[in-house]
Amino acid sequence: DIQMTQSPSSLSASVGDRVTFTCRASQDISNYLAWFQQKPGKAPKSLIYAASSLQSGVPSRFSGSGSGTAFTLTISNLQPEDFATYYCQHYNSYPFIFGPGTKVDIK
């Protein structure tokens, strides 16, 4: 199975900051990578698919990049509603593994 790691596991940031976090796959997954946002007690929300394509309705301050084994999610101009946990997931081959998540909280 392809394993996913994320770093950092958590970070503190302020409204208006630009934050970037990383997701790595244990083998080449091309661009079969999605990012999700989850708030406490809520279902995950799709943000990005195919590594860099923005899901419909997601603000343009979210962006993704990368291919192969290394990927990043960037949030520019962090907003209060962006404080949440972010997960990456590969869908290159079954099983579709999620990363352990990066929690973004308020500094």
Added chain:
Amino acid sequence: EVQLLDSGGGLVQPGGSLRLSCAASGFTFNSYPMSWVRQAPGKGLEWVSLISGSGGNTYYVDSVKGRFTISRDNSKNTLYLQMNSLRAEDTAVYYCAKDCGGHGDYWGQGTLVTVSS
């Protein structure tokens, strides 16, 4: 508007069974694969299973193979997860998700399964 309504969770003893349902609306159900994803209390997300739009192909994470069965009734726009031989480690919120090219673009609200004596 796409809507997914998860149901069927509850408290079950170890070794017991439970069937989860996910009622879908707002899209052509039989055109899309569907997935189940779970989240144990305080933990991250775990992909569990996926079924093709026709129902002819199914996939599972190793930890549930032979115990869980994913199925769908396209005439009722409903996805199911039959869970047998349940273990304490199956305790989680279970989410159904509409699959779009391999990733879940819409998710249900989740249903809690608690396996405990």
